[in-house]
Amino acid sequence: MTALLRIEGLRVEFGDGDAPLVAVDGAGLSVAPGEVVGLIGESGSGKSLTCRSVMRLVPRPGRIAAGEIEFDGRDVLAMSAQELRDFRAHDAGMIYQDPFSSLNPVYRIRDQIAETLRVNLGVGKADARAQAVELLDGVGIRDPERRALSYPHELSGGMRQRVMIALATASRPRLLLADEPTTALDVTTQAQILALLLRLRAERAMAVLLVSHDFGVIAQVCDRVVVMYAGHVVETGPLAALYTNAQHPYTRALLESVPELESAGRRTRRPGIAGVPPELTEVLPGCVFKPRCRHAQPGCEAISMALEPVSEGHETACPVRPFAGTGSAPTARAGAQR
Amino acid sequence: MTDQLPLLRVEGVMKEFGLRRTASERVARSAAEAHRAVDDVSFALRRGEILGLAGESGSGKTTLARCIVRLIEPDAGVIELDGVDVRAASGPELRELRRRMQMVFQDPYASLNPRMTVATALLEVGRVHRRPGAENGEQFVRDALERVHLGPGIATRRPRELSGGQRQRVAIARALAAGPEVLIADEPVSALDVSVQAQLLNLFGDLRDELGVAILFVAHQLAVIAEIADRVAVMNRGRLVEVGETAAVFGNPQDEYTKALLAAHPHIRLSRVAS
Ligand SMILES: Nc1ncnc2c1ncn2[C@@H]1O[C@H](COP(=O)(O)OP(=O)(O)O)[C@@H](O)[C@H]1O
Ligand SMILES: Nc1ncnc2c1ncn2[C@@H]1O[C@H](COP(=O)(O)OP(=O)(O)O)[C@@H](O)[C@H]1O
Ligand SMILES: [Mg+2]
Ligand SMILES: [Mg+2]
Numbered sequence: 001m002t003a004l005l006r007i008e009g010l011r012v013e014f015g016d017g018d019a020p021l022v023a024v025d026g027a028g029l030s031v032a033p034g035e036v037v038g039l040i041g042e043s044g045s046g047k048s049l050t051c052r053s054v055m056r057l058v059p060r061p062g063r064i065a066a067g068e069i070e071f072d073g074r075d076v077l078a079m080s081a082q083e084l085r086d087f088r089a090h091d092a093g094m095i096y097q098d099p100f101s102s103l104n105p106v107y108r109i110r111d112q113i114a115e116t117l118r119v120n121l122g123v124g125k126a127d128a129r130a131q132a133v134e135l136l137d138g139v140g141i142r143d144p145e146r147r148a149l150s151y152p153h154e155l156s157g158g159m160r161q162r163v164m165i166a167l168a169t170a171s172r173p174r175l176l177l178a179d180e181p182t183t184a185l186d187v188t189t190q191a192q193i194l195a196l197l198l199r200l201r202a203e204r205a206m207a208v209l210l211v212s213h214d215f216g217v218i219a220q221v222c223d224r225v226v227v228m229y230a231g232h233v234v235e236t237g238p239l240a241a242l243y244t245n246a247q248h249p250y251t252r253a254l255l256e257s258v259p260e261l262e263s264a265g266r267r268t269r270r271p272g273i274a275g276v277p278p279e280l281t282e283v284l285p286g287c288v289f290k291p292r293c294r295h296a297q298p299g300c301e302a303i304s305m306a307l308e309p310v311s312e313g314h315e316t317a318c319p320v321r322p323f324a325g326t327g328s329a330p331t332a333r334a335g336a337q338r
Numbered sequence: 339m340t341d342q343l344p345l346l347r348v349e350g351v352m353k354e355f356g357l358r359r360t361a362s363e364r365v366a367r368s369a370a371e372a373h374r375a376v377d378d379v380s381f382a383l384r385r386g387e388i389l390g391l392a393g394e395s396g397s398g399k400t401t402l403a404r405c406i407v408r409l410i411e412p413d414a415g416v417i418e419l420d421g422v423d424v425r426a427a428s429g430p431e432l433r434e435l436r437r438r439m440q441m442v443f444q445d446p447y448a449s450l451n452p453r454m455t456v457a458t459a460l461l462e463v464g465r466v467h468r469r470p471g472a473e474n475g476e477q478f479v480r481d482a483l484e485r486v487h488l489g490p491g492i493a494t495r496r497p498r499e500l501s502g503g504q505r506q507r508v509a510i511a512r513a514l515a516a517g518p519e520v521l522i523a524d525e526p527v528s529a530l531d532v533s534v535q536a537q538l539l540n541l542f543g544d545l546r547d548e549l550g551v552a553i554l555f556v557a558h559q560l561a562v563i564a565e566i567a568d569r570v571a572v573m574n575r576g577r578l579v580e581v582g583e584t585a586a587v588f589g590n591p592q593d594e595y596t597k598a599l600l601a602a603h604p605h606i607r608l609s610r611v612a613s
Contacts, residue, residue, distance in 0.1 A: 042533060186558065187603050187604065188598060216604025216605055216606050219605060220604055253533065255606070258606050259536070260564065260565070261600065264564035264565075264587075264588035266585075268565040269540055269543070270539070272533045272537035273533035
């Protein structure tokens with residue numbers, strides 16, 4: 001299947017051009033039509049910048065310094081201002097990490113959605129208001145006529161996130177970029193929001209790139225997973241392959257850090273990951289994970305970080321392969337009991 | 339004998355907040371309804387145990403935690419530390435109770451002064467509470483940092499020069515510098531990446547084992563509580579709906595709300611939500 005979204009060699013820089021700070025360094029990923037792809041990694045690994053790059057909304061002074069971004073065969077980085085407006089209005093929608101930053105506090109929910117419909121789709125004013133209510137209904141907001149008259153601060157976190165989804169999907173885009181859409185929510189609300197995303201995917205064959213730092217969230221909704229660390233994609237593969245047979249030490253260490261309900265009553269000691277991710281000012285030769293890696297060897301400082309195939313659709317940037325042949329042991333259960 | 343007594347006893351604690359009136363209430367000139375954030379809560383924290391306090395946001399966990407150390411005054415109920423009436427205490431007696439019950443917050447900046455170096459912050463606590471060894475500054479700081487598995491090199495840094503995990507360790511070191519018997523930790527690992535969270539959970543377990551400190555561990559993530567707590571108390575709308583051994587409550591929940599929370603908890607096992 002040809003990809004709906006294809007990112008290759010993406011590089012995002014801050015700082016001045018002579019000595020740039022590289023926040024995303026050669027990242028690549030793809031999303032097929034209708035596919036839900038999870039993007040995971042510790043905070044600061046470059047997930048949000050990667051999503052924003054697709055919308056060409058990297059916050060200044062950040063800039064896309066290199067790479068290719070293709071949507072349905074079109075070169076996003078070469079789009080003119082008008083093409084870019086159309087692309088954002090019709091083809092791709094994004095839910096930003098902080099819902100408050102993208103909802104205007106002084107406008108009623110209905111008017112914000114109507115405005116988006118008018119600007120993006122050229123819908124007339126009266127129609128837009130009616131459609132706004134329909135959209136709220138479509139994302140599972142009860143009593144949508146009344147709720148449409150609310151201001152953002154009058155809504156619960158879960159409802160605000162539904163409004164964000166309504167806004168981002170109003171034009172029925174083929175791709176939704178959802179940056180931590182459930183992070184601030186309670187688990188019961190989170191489950192409802194994830195179910196809503198899956199329903200929209202099913203009804204409209206909408207593809208989703210879902211950013212999360214929560215493996216539990218990713219496990220529930222994604223077909224494939226992309227793991228980022230320090231600006232690099234370090235591993236990618238089908239959900240099951242990644243969770244049961246992770247081949248990059250970073251992915252494994254992250255998975256082994258996740259606490260589980262099943263541990264209840266047994267004291268559990270998980271190693272976590274020692275140290276911290278590198279600062280942007282720290283440029284590490286070879287593998288960027290080496291300083292924190294339990295499996296580091298001489299030579300790791302000279303590797304290229306290029307993804308190499310493990311099996312069909314499963315790739316890792318670790319050439320050492322310390323876990324080769326350990327596939328049957330479910331990674332997620334490897335936390336030691338004591 | 340004292341072993342039979344719980345270290346911390348909380349009984350019938352209640353806290354109400356007056357709500358601002360809504361527009362329609364103002365129009366109707368009706369009084370704003372009081373909102374009961376903590377409603378008749380009773381539990382005991384035993385010596386050397388880790389008691390998890392679970393519940394969704396707004397269920398009253400923070401309000402309860404703050405009532406216990408009297409950062410806010412409860413409206414009713416009994417709070418006893420080792421048989422001493424916390425609500426009746428004042429002056430030096432209250433200061434001593436607060437030394438014995440230290441709080442750790444989700445945001446370590448809440449307890450760390452951004453302008454103070456780590457060493458200054460730790461020494462301040464030692465001096466205020468006249469802790470043994472505080473007069474010998476350097477050693478006191480080194481010991482305090484070692485307890486939370488940090489090297490002495492950090493002593494000269496300020497909070498913003500630390501990673502999130504280090505900052506939380508310093509906040510814990512600061513709490514421990516007072517020599518408490520109880521730690522009340524309000525979402526202490528909730529803002530951290532899982533990789534760092536795992537190491538802090540190990541630290542809390544070690545502190546209990548090595549110092550014998552009892553911990554009221556507030557967390558909204560049930561899996562975190564599953565792995566750290568001996569017993570768990572579940573809060574919903576200000577009330578404790580279920581209390582028991584962690585394995586028993588999570589394995590065989592009795593309350594409907596507890597069941598719903600457990601059912602919604604995302605598993606890393608490969609199960610999908612219904613769409
Ligand atoms: N405006 C900015 N100026 C400088 N650095 C930035 C800026 N925005 C993000 N960064 C840096 O880029 C890196 C990646 O950020 P981000 O994509 O937000 O990570 P994630 O979403 O994975 O947490 C981080 O190290 C962050 O500090
Ligand atoms: N200072 C306050 N004034 C008014 N209401 C408050 C105050 N603090 C908390 N509340 C309310 O009390 C309830 C419980 O809040 P909180 O204790 O923070 O819950 P949790 O920590 O479980 O998320 C919430 O409805 C909250 O809005
Ligand atoms: Mg982000
Ligand atoms: Mg709270």
